[in-house]
Amino acid sequence: MMTRPDRSPRLRVVAIADADSFVKWSAALVDSIPDASRHLLLVRTPLLVSADQEHAALAGTGFTEGSVTRLEYDGLAAWLARDRPDVVVISGRGPFVRVVQRQIDRVHPRPVVVTGLPGMSIPAQRGALLYRRHSDLMVVHSRREMRAFDELGRRLGAPVNLALATLPYARRKDAGSSGTDLVFAAQAIVPRAAEDRRAIADLLRRAALADPDRRVVVKLRSRPERGETEAHQELSRYPELLHDRPANLVFSYEPMAEALTRAEGLVTISSTAAIEAMARGIPVIALDMFGVKKAHLNTVFAGSGVFGGAEDVIARRFRHPHPLWMRDNYFHDPAESTCWGQVHDLVARRRYGQLPARPIPQPRGGPLHLAWQRKSVLGADDHTLAGAVAVAVAAPVVRAILTLRRFRGRNGAMTWSDDTTDFTVSPARHQDPIVRRRQTALVAVD
CATH class of the missing domain: 3.40.50.2000 (Glycogen Phosphorylase B;)
Incomplete structure (x- = not known):
């Protein structure tokens, strides 16, 4: 209502x-x-x-x-x-x-x-x-x-x-590390490859077996079986990859703030949960087992001192970030x-009437393009005839554009392959379907 x-x-x-x-x-x-x-x-x-x-x-x-x-x-x-x-x-x-x-x-x-x-x-x-x-x-x-x-x-x-x-x-809470859990902050698309996600699942299993008296907690954000989704589509989910796991390897859907109250340290590749942990004085391992690349969204940790590999996770060798890195990255005055x-x-x-309007300009392609933009976001919640027509007409064109993008603009200076810059002028590497519970051509590009 x-x-x-x-x-x-x-x-x-x-x-x-x-x-x-x-x-x-x-x-x-x-x-x-x-x-x-x-x-x-x-x-x-x-x-x-x-x-x-x-x-x-x-x-x-x-x-x-x-x-x-x-x-x-x-x-x-x-x-x-x-x-x-x-x-x-x-x-x-x-x-x-x-x-x-x-x-x-x-x-x-x-x-x-x-x-x-x-x-x-x-x-x-x-x-x-x-x-x-x-x-x-x-x-x-x-x-x-x-x-x-x-x-x-x-x-x-x-x-x-x-x-x-x-x-x-x-925001600093200065709680420090007082728990015993190894908390892993899962991400939907990092890493994206199925074999890499299997490697992480195996690492978490090994970490749990190495110390049966302490928990390894996989912090997740959604339960598809309940119809829940995330901003990005997860193709290889950890509950499926870890269906056979030790008793001390558990899944959690609670708020990250609650999971961190019992954390000895946090492990992730590039989740913002690392910043949340640092704010509490909880040490971190940013996994570099797949490299430090823009594609893994982990170049942000360069110079932080928190990178670590598989053996560091198993041994629970967590790290605190360098103060100079913190001042330039999320912990400024x-x-x-x-x-x-x-x-x-x-x-x-x-x-006072002095703020000029900044309206979204009309797209090239007119009403059909407008209908496509709306349908690509609202999916089944868009019930307009124009949206249905846009899907039928525009879907093949969008698929062709996205296929072309996979082969263009990915190499060279300031692109996703250039790990020396903090920005990328090339389009997003991946496009997720917006309507995910049935086959569809709807795609949103960010």
Whole structure:
């Protein structure tokens, strides 16, 4: 049911999201705004969080049941027109950001539009920037990310208004390592190859057998058997790879913050959970068993001192990051985080009619392309005839484009094969289907 929440006259902020990692990030980010009235809109897409995922994502924030609304995409503009927020934070994959901003373009007066990414964003990616370039402000979370996205915007001829904010999970808690669990933060697409995921499963099994008195906890984000999804499609799932496992190797779907309360250390390839652990003083191993590459999203840890291999995991030789690396990567002085000051300035300009609109331009291809963009995000939740026609007509073209991309723009300077830069001007390496529970040609590109 669409309701207008009881909101105070303070800065009125609405976060809009769908998938679990984006719900977690936007809720934590908005929760950090001082003296603000907050609400969260969950838009129905094939990636929408389940009730359990929502509970895990909102754990530790001030969001309650009354401050969260689930609604259909077509009801979004009307809801915002009634609520009249000052600021909207759009949190989702690039195509989601684009179609949501099209709805916001229909709202008068138009709120300040803020976008961002839900964790570590090195390398800065082409799609991440281009899909968000029409927002008033794009949030990044480290000085290194500021440099990378600024340079990427110049290279692409698409400068963006960047703002530095402390990553919500990087707020220091200084709890230290007091538990005994080895927590592995699983990722849906890192590593992607089935043989690499089998190698990790085997490593976790060996780590558990090496010390039967201590647990190895595989922290997962979704249960497909319950209809749950994630922002990216996982092709080889650890519960399937570890169906035959020691008793002390267990799976967990609890919030990461809870898993870390019992952690001796955290292991991952490139999950933002590493930053969450570091903030608590919990040591980390960033696995380099497949190399340090942009493709594994782990070049961000270069110079951190936390890289380790299989034997380090088995022996539980966790590491703490170097202080100089921390200052440039997610643990800068909080005084450098000017995001909310910039937001207040934008709101003031808006109130005086001095904030120019930044509408999403109409795509080449006209109404059919618009229908495709909508259908590619909403999937089965789009019931329009235009969407059905767009799938029939555009799907073969999109497949051809994606096939071509696999062979172009992957090599050379500043691409995915160039591990010396913190950004990539080439398209995303992988495209996930949005409708995942049946065969479909729908694809979103980020």
